Amino acid sequence: MATIYEVSKLAGVSLATVSRVMNNNTPVKESTRRKVLDAMAQLDYRPNSIAQSLASNRSNSIGVLVSELHGPFYGAMLTGIEAEFRAAGKHVIITAGHSDLATEQDGIDFLQSRNCDALILHVEAVSDDYLLQLAAGDTPFVLLNRHIPAIADRCISLNNELGGYLATRHLLQQGHRQIAYIAGPMWKTDARDRYHGHQRALAEYQLTADPALFFEGDFRETGGSKGLESLLQSGKTFSALVCANDEMASGAITAARELGLNIPQQLSVMGYDNVNFAYYTYPKLSTIDYPISAMGQMAARWVLREVYQQESNEVQQLFEPVLISRDSVLAAT
Amino acid sequence: MATIYEVSKLAGVSLATVSRVMNNNTPVKESTRRKVLDAMAQLDYRPNSIAQSLASNRSNSIGVLVSELHGPFYGAMLTGIEAEFRAAGKHVIITAGHSDLATEQDGIDFLQSRNCDALILHVEAVSDDYLLQLAAGDTPFVLLNRHIPAIADRCISLNNELGGYLATRHLLQQGHRQIAYIAGPMWKTDARDRYHGHQRALAEYQLTADPALFFEGDFRETGGSKGLESLLQSGKTFSALVCANDEMASGAITAARELGLNIPQQLSVMGYDNVNFAYYTYPKLSTIDYPISAMGQMAARWVLREVYQQESNEVQQLFEPVLISRDSVLAAT
């Protein structure tokens, strides 16, 4: 592999000049530039990005920490992020935090030790304080799907409370009054926010959430199926169910069918996220749209703007959920 | 950020000694080691991985190129890869090839320019010749889901033909004789292999594939739905359908339902891949298990063994698909 030194020799100029034409940040005489470019082509020269990083203190790499690498939600998010950076010639180092405190902190350490220019974090276990402290350090970062007022300028988030409200209000508007709820893990902010929205909608109809109709799931299919079974066993009747995400809704629907319940005739079900497969469940899932891919893209743009000074991009930080009405909800009889 | 120099000063030893305790590759007196470790702790020293890479000519990073970042298939694959590397302290740079020739080549260039120690490639558009040439270069790489005899030692693949055979044979054994087929894009090897397996199974029953019962899809839900509609319009009757992957099967099932077809009573459906959601479709999808997460893990181990000399890990390169029988297939009447 040719080095800048060989290029400079072949072109008959100094190292510095070669560097200048590469980075074209300093004027170089056209004829000199040509000589250098020719030499580069002739040697099939590729700059060593490691050496560039060491000298310039810039790695052109962005660390991304997500809870999981699989699942429709994270997939869409990563796609949004990678596409934006790829186009900008930056690259992404991806690691998983598994919603676990130690693993998340570890992941952040790991990414920092790789000299990332910036971090995009989708963290759940780590505390606000920890992040505040991280913000005092000198690795810039954006938070995805989390809102911390003190560093609101680094947060890209969805109004989850509103989404929770919309889901339940939809059911109420369809005449349902006994509404069960399968939540995400309640230590997660988004799970709590969604549930608060649920409560607010109920309150508007002079209703309160019945603890017997509440189940805390895990945001995964099995959480939905177990949740439904448990709710049914409570003995309380309910005509509608809201699940805090689509995966649990899918699990709940499958479990309901196995128990001989007709969806939506005997039970209306709402999901949340509008992940790709929501259209392909049976019945098609009514849900709340979470524009996670766009939000990932915005996180990338934030970095491009704040860290790499690419002013061109508009960055939207606050997103609003939208109700998607499909076939899993029926008016109450 | 403290450097190795400051550590050496504080510990009262030379740079080299500090380096030695970090890499513990050379014996260091226990008391010296302690002094160094203390100094490191005191300064909260973190080695600069960029400088390490430049000096050692090792980046400790592995480039991963997959077709997409989303979708259940790639999600599982990335999870398998990342978990293995994370445990080994290596990190992954992930980029997407989108099954497009230029984008894939570009991605490979990109990863090489980042000085990856090795590459894991899930490429579809790039030619065998191109890969053979790449193999002649000096960046080691493994191929996932692709088999090229000349470099078989770098390939981790599933016997896709066998899977296709198993899927169709299952239907034949259930008494089906008119079997439609929705394929993946036929320029992709795996799509072709699966189809060949289908043909072989038919041949065993003295049948041949009917072109009117063939549709070339795109491995996505919409391919399945469009495929089913198109097959139905052909006027030919069929009692079973095999789809070359689960996503198309899901799309086909949804479309069938909309057209008033009962699954599996009026139409049996087979999928392929056994992605996570296959258990949550209605009816539960009978499919062919593709252990993609394990295969991703093996690709990672291959790298660990071949590139980082970690001999400990066994690497399995050839995988066999297995039939998963669930509810979407019924015996022919």
Added chain:
DNA sequence: TTGTAAGCGTTATCAA
């Protein structure tokens, strides 16, 4: 067992 010093391939500061 430890220290010295020469790289690794760039960028960036100064002069010229």
Added chain:
DNA sequence: TTGATAACGCTTACAA
């Protein structure tokens, strides 16, 4: 507009 040359933070002969 160009050239010397000192960083950047570490690894690794080679000596001691």
